[in-house]
Amino acid sequence: MAKSDVIVVSELTKKYCGQVALNAVSFSMKKGSVIGLIGPNGAGKSSILKILAGIITGTSGDVIINGCSVAENVMWAKQYVSFMPENNPLPDHLRVGEYLRFRAELKGIPMRKIRQSAEKVMRQCDLYYEARYRMIKTLSKGYRQRVGIADAMLGNSEIVILDEPTIGLDPHQIIGVRKIIDANKGTRTILLSSHILSELETVCDNFIIINRGRIVATGSLDELSNNVKGENIFCARIGGDEQTIRENFQGVQIIEFKRSSCNEEYVIKFEAAKEAYRFLLSKISNNRELFVKKIGHMEYSLEEVFLNSTRRCRDQDNADDS
Amino acid sequence: MKKFYTLLKYEIYKLMVSPATYVVASIFTLSIGGIFTFLLHDYIKFAQDVPLVQMFCRCFWLPTCMVVPLLSMRSFSEEYKCGTFQNLFSSPVTYTEVVLAKFFATYGMFIFLWLCSLSMFLAVESRSESIVRELAFASPFNAGGGLLFIAITGLLFIAIGIFASSLTENQIVSCMVTFFILLTLFIGGQFLADRSQITNLSLYGTYQESLNIFSQLDNFCNGVFDTRIVVFYLSTCILTLCFSTVVVQKKLN
Numbered sequence: 001m002a003k004s005d006v007i008v009v010s011e012l013t014k015k016y017c018g019q020v021a022l023n024a025v026s027f028s029m030k031k032g033s034v035i036g037l038i039g040p041n042g043a044g045k046s047s048i049l050k051i052l053a054g055i056i057t058g059t060s061g062d063v064i065i066n067g068c069s070v071a072e073n074v075m076w077a078k079q080y081v082s083f084m085p086e087n088n089p090l091p092d093h094l095r096v097g098e099y100l101r102f103r104a105e106l107k108g109i110p111m112r113k114i115r116q117s118a119e120k121v122m123r124q125c126d127l128y129y130e131a132r133y134r135m136i137k138t139l140s141k142g143y144r145q146r147v148g149i150a151d152a153m154l155g156n157s158e159i160v161i162l163d164e165p166t167i168g169l170d171p172h173q174i175i176g177v178r179k180i181i182d183a184n185k186g187t188r189t190i191l192l193s194s195h196i197l198s199e200l201e202t203v204c205d206n207f208i209i210i211n212r213g214r215i216v217a218t219g220s221l222d223e224l225s226n227n228v229k230g231e232n233i234f235c236a237r238i239g240g241d242e243q244t245i246r247e248n249f250q251g252v253q254i255i256e257f258k259r260s261s262c263n264e265e266y267v268i269k270f271e272a273a274k275e276a277y278r279f280l281l282s283k284i285s286n287n288r289e290l291f292v293k294k295i296g297h298m299e300y301s302l303e304e305v306f307l308n309s310t311r312r313c314r315d316q317d318n319a320d321d322s
Numbered sequence: 323m324k325k326f327y328t329l330l331k332y333e334i335y336k337l338m339v340s341p342a343t344y345v346v347a348s349i350f351t352l353s354i355g356g357i358f359t360f361l362l363h364d365y366i367k368f369a370q371d372v373p374l375v376q377m378f379c380r381c382f383w384l385p386t387c388m389v390v391p392l393l394s395m396r397s398f399s400e401e402y403k404c405g406t407f408q409n410l411f412s413s414p415v416t417y418t419e420v421v422l423a424k425f426f427a428t429y430g431m432f433i434f435l436w437l438c439s440l441s442m443f444l445a446v447e448s449r450s451e452s453i454v455r456e457l458a459f460a461s462p463f464n465a466g467g468g469l470l471f472i473a474i475t476g477l478l479f480i481a482i483g484i485f486a487s488s489l490t491e492n493q494i495v496s497c498m499v500t501f502f503i504l505l506t507l508f509i510g511g512q513f514l515a516d517r518s519q520i521t522n523l524s525l526y527g528t529y530q531e532s533l534n535i536f537s538q539l540d541n542f543c544n545g546v547f548d549t550r551i552v553v554f555y556l557s558t559c560i561l562t563l564c565f566s567t568v569v570v571q572k573k574l575n
Contacts, residue, residue: 053412056575075414083412089405093339105328106413151409 006031006158006189007052012061014047014213021047023213024061031158032186036204037193038306044213045193046086049161052191053083065159079108082157086164086193088148092137096127096147099136100154107155121150124180141168149177153184160184161191166199178203201302209309217309224309225300232271235298238284239265239291248284252276265293326419333397333427343431346392350435353385358442375443376543379468380536383508386472386479391500393431394483395493397424398570402491407574417567421484425563429480436472440465464543471542475535478555479504481562488569511535 007029014022022044029035039045050056051063054074063070063077070077091099100118109117122128125146131139136147145168152160166174174196181190181203194200200207207224209217217224237260238245245266246257256269272280284290300308337343358378365374401407410420443465486499511534538551 050408055408055411075416078412078414081412083408085405085408085412087405089409091336091404091406093336102328102332103409103413106325106410106415108325108414 004030006066007191008064009048009052010062010064012048012051012058012063014044014051014056015059021213022051022058025210025213025215026061027208027215027218029159029189029191031189033206034181034185034190034192034204036200036207037191037210038195038197038200038207038302039210040310043210045210046163048210049083049163049191049193050085052159053081053161054078055083080157081159081161082107082152082154083161084148084152084163084165086167088144090136090144090147092135095133095135096139097122097132099147100150103151104154107157109155117154121153124153124183125150126176142170142173145169146173146176149180153180157188159189159191163193164195165192166194166196174199197302197306207302207305209306211310217305221302221305224302224305225298232273232277233298234270234272234277234296236268236270236284236295237265237293238268238295239293240289242266244287244289248287248290249280252280265291269298325415326423329415329419329423330426333423334430337393337427337431340396342392342396346389347435349392350385350389351438353388354439355442357381357384358439362446372543373464374446375464375468376540379472379539379543382468382472382539383504383535386476387501387504387508389435390432390476390479390483390504391486391497394428394480394487394500395497396487397428397484398487398566399491399493399496402573403493411574417571421488421563421567421570425480425484425566428484429476432476432480433473436469436476440469467542467545467547468539470547471539474552474555477559478562479507481559481566485562485566485569488566488573508535 005028009028010026012022012025013020025044025048037045037048047056051058052065052070054070054077057071057074065077065080068076094102097118100121101114104114104117105111119128122132127143127146127150131143131147134143136144139147145165149162149165152162166177169177178199181192184190192200192204201221206220207218208215209224233255245268249268249270252270252272254268254270256267258267259265260267281295284292284295361374361377361381364370365377370377401410411417482503483496483500486503487493487496489499490496514534538548541548541551
């Protein structure tokens with residue numbers, strides 16, 4: 001365990017009536033980092049988040065927050081963690097301001113600072129002028145999400161856990177949430193779970209990909225891409241005649257050959273050994289009929305990394321089963 | 323303890339702003355108003371060997387059976403259904419604090435409703451002739467003892483309601499479970515007491531007192547303050563609340 005690790009999860013297992021939801025999950029989070037937790041439905045994301053928030057307990061394994069085991073001292077750990085659950089359930093009979101003040105009281109914020117803290121988060125989440133006095137039951141989905149985020153940001157919790165915070169929000173509101181997360185980057189450790197991968201890609205430093213209760217990949221997007229791509233997989237965007245391009249690519253194994261969306265160039269995904277790649281590079285750069293726009297190692301988006309990782313895990317499971 | 327007061331305030335507020343609470347209060351007022359009017363007419367027409375207040379307290383089972391399930395059914399069932407429990411338990415509060423806050427808020431409302439029923443006696447007191455007053459109230463022990471007994475038994479009844487609510491997310495099921503448990507307590511205790519008298523079974527002898535709610539009520543109304551009964555209701559209330567805490571904990575996990 002490194003000194004800067006604020007959360008350390010080791011060999012965490014959770015079973016619901018004998019059904020394994022989490023299977024020996026281990027990871028750690030550095031102070032001030034923003035981590036995205038990704039996984040298909042039923043992968044165990046919400047279970048991890050609830051265990052970290054101290055709402056439920058793991059069947060075995062341990063979660064250590066700031067050097068203290070959550071299982072041994074839940075109340076102590078809860079002071080460090082703020083949690084916004086999935087679907088953000090809120091009591092309908094309260095006004096936004098009342099609810100946030102109630103939550104602040106429960107979180108142990110001193111009485112003289114409650115009003116101030118509630119107003120601060122309401123301003124941060126654009127609730128102060130428009131929704132402060134409104135009943136929660138009359139709020140739109142977007143406003144409700146903002147109330148949930150404001151609740152999670154209340155007080156000085158070191159760790160903020162947000163389960164699907166941008167679900168149901170319009171693009172303006174998503175940018176608003178992104179700004180809130182960015183403003184807290186470095187001071188708070190934020191763990192985000194979302195299915196909007198492009199959104200996570202922009203805000204998160206690191207990612208944890210989980211499938212069927214197991215972690216299948218962790219790290220930054222670059223690290224995850226490196227794991228997914230083979231060292232010999234390359235991608236090129238080349239302009240010119242198709243026949244000439246194909247002639248030049250003889251000797252390497254083409255995985256995919258297609259026209260780009262703007263029809264101006266060809267996108268070629270291919271596999272080649274280092275020597276063959278160097279030879280190909282010199283061959284096409286000397287060819288005046290071809291215009292090389294880009295060539296290099298394959299770059300993956302988070303979505304591709306996610307799909308690849310989960311597919312690999314599924315294939316492995318199927319192979320084990322058979 | 324500070325968290326408990328915060329939760330208690332929240333629960334009381336929740337009860338106060340809920341239209342359902344006012345419906346329950348109306349049902350309660352109508353039922354005890356009806357009972358009181360009926361008894362008063364009866365009392366004026368025919369000679370009675372017990373004061374009016376004691377006769378009124380003997381009928382407490384009917385409004386209790388109606389009001390306790392309706393008041394307590396929402397406490398946990400609604401939270402389960404809406405999912406607001408996750409929010410609540412993400413903050414540093416214990417299961418016991420939450421259960422106790424819900425219990426005391428509901429119990430407070432139950433007691434408040436019964437205290438409101440005193441207004442009917444105050445009306446009789448201020449409007450009737452002195453002889454009627456004397457016959458109706460006999461002594462302060464009758465009214466005080468009766469209400470004290472209702473308050474003591476209320477602890478267990480509300481705890482049962484909270485427990486039933488902690489079992490399910492369906493409010494109707496919770497309401498029915500509470501209603502049938504309460505009815506069993508009222509009728510079952512009386513039935514066992516009668517049976518032991520008829521069959522002369524000494525087996526029930528010792529427990530007869532703690533099972534027959536109506537004979538306990540008569541004792542209280544006559545000024546006999548039996549601490550065994552207080553301990554019985556208090557301990558069973560605590561036990562039921564402990565069960566509720568365990569159920570809530572299990573439900574979340």
